[in-house]
Amino acid sequence: MIEVKEVYPLVEKIPGYLSPSTFNWVAACPLRGLYANNDNSAYLAGLFPAARLGILVHKVYEDFSDKLINNEEEFLTRWAFHASNGDQFLKYDVDNYGVFLSNTWQNLQRSIQRRSVPGRVTGQSFKVLTEETLTSGCGRIIGKPDLLILKNEKPVEIRDYKTGGIFDAEANAELDNGSDNVIKKAYQQQMHLYAWLANSIYGNYPGKLTLISFDGVPVFVPFTEIDLAVVNQKIDHVFGAFNQPPSTLANPSVENCRFCNYRAGCPFKDVSSPATVKDLGGIVKDVRKYPSGNIALTLENSDRLLIDRPTTPIDDLGNLVGKLIYVTFARLFYQDPTKIPVGLTNFYVVTKSSFILIKNDN
Numbered sequence: 001m002i003e004v005k006e007v008y009p010l011v012e013k014i015p016g017y018l019s020p021s022t023f024n025w026v027a028a029c030p031l032r033g034l035y036a037n038n039d040n041s042a043y044l045a046g047l048f049p050a051a052r053l054g055i056l057v058h059k060v061y062e063d064f065s066d067k068l069i070n071n072e073e074e075f076l077t078r079w080a081f082h083a084s085n086g087d088q089f090l091k092y093d094v095d096n097y098g099v100f101l102s103n104t105w106q107n108l109q110r111s112i113q114r115r116s117v118p119g120r121v122t123g124q125s126f127k128v129l130t131e132e133t134l135t136s137g138c139g140r141i142i143g144k145p146d147l148l149i150l151k152n153e154k155p156v157e158i159r160d161y162k163t164g165g166i167f168d169a170e171a172n173a174e175l176d177n178g179s180d181n182v183i184k185k186a187y188q189q190q191m192h193l194y195a196w197l198a199n200s201i202y203g204n205y206p207g208k209l210t211l212i213s214f215d216g217v218p219v220f221v222p223f224t225e226i227d228l229a230v231v232n233q234k235i236d237h238v239f240g241a242f243n244q245p246p247s248t249l250a251n252p253s254v255e256n257c258r259f260c261n262y263r264a265g266c267p268f269k270d271v272s273s274p275a276t277v278k279d280l281g282g283i284v285k286d287v288r289k290y291p292s293g294n295i296a297l298t299l300e301n302s303d304r305l306l307i308d309r310p311t312t313p314i315d316d317l318g319n320l321v322g323k324l325i326y327v328t329f330a331r332l333f334y335q336d337p338t339k340i341p342v343g344l345t346n347f348y349v350v351t352k353s354s355f356i357l358i359k360n361d362n
Contacts, residue, residue, distance in 0.1 A: 010262060021190050023235075028251060030242060033242060043264060049352060050164040057104055059082045064111065128148075132148050147160070156206055157207060162214065163214050192223055280330045285321070327356050331348060
């Protein structure tokens with residue numbers, strides 16, 4: 001499956017608010033905050049399978065919050081509904097898709113049982129709120145933690161479920177002590193913002209911040225009240241930057257740009273990448289279909305792209321001739337440099353994460 005979308009020049013708008021899940025992403029490059037608006041939604045095509053799975057899971061959690069899911073049959077119905085309407089090819093792109101589906105139901109099943117559970121101590125009660133909207137007093141941070149547990153109307157725990165890896169592999173490798181307990185900075189910041197939101201609404205911080213891995217294993221996020229006390233400063237810093245020129249806001253680097261949804265249209269991007277995987281861009285010179293059903297695109301800069309038996313109609317791909325395109329995450333067809341045939345040094349193949357964006361400058 002290869003998706004083809006038409007995109008236009010990026011529109012810049014100062015956001016009214018940020019969510020805890022995107023705050024660290026925007027803080028790393030504030031220009032993203034200006035790009036993250038509905039006018040640029042076509043650029044979101046290039047999401048990784050793990051991110052697309054996360055969107056599906058959160059839609060299901062929102063249904064649970066709206067009381068649309070009360071048993072396994074309703075869960076499977078809502079899961080199938082969102083999968084068929086939003087991303088019917090996801091099950092082919094995600095490894096262990098069935099495991100994610102099963103674990104999501106198990107987590108929801110426990111939440112159903114604990115929707116409102118009387119406490120063991122007389123006069124105490126617990127509530128489990130799913131996808132509850134939390135809005136800061138200033139209105140600049142709005143978030144929906146997957147699970148907020150209240151005891152006597154006070155937060156005791158916030159949980160968030162992750163479909164991807166929780167730990168920072170590079171940071172753990174640098175420690176070189178055999179441990180793997182350094183949690184990704186973005187996830188730590190996200191949970192700290194949820195705790196800050198809970199305190200601003202309920203008057204105290206939760207006792208625990210917990211990330212739940214795809215297989216149901218809890219990972220506790222460390223924090224102190226000092227960590228949470230500086231959140232206001234971070235928010236002021238990020239929102240204060242939005243009035244600066246785009247060239248000042250941009251923070252291009254391989255780390256920031258390689259997985260940024262807006263890199264195809266960003267004039268400041270840095271997409272230096274490993275030799276075997278890269279983004280391609282250029283005007284399509286030729287589209288050729290092979291007897292096997294595969295299709296090859298040739299760009300005017302001599303890059304060639306093989307599309308393995310696409311579901312996109314050949315007529316649609318044929319219409320790409322003469323158009324400026326941007327292809328995400330193309331992989332060298334011949335990864336061993338000693339085995340590359342003459343004339344095929346720039347021969348690439350699409351991957352599960354590849355999208356073709358038609359760039360329209362009008």
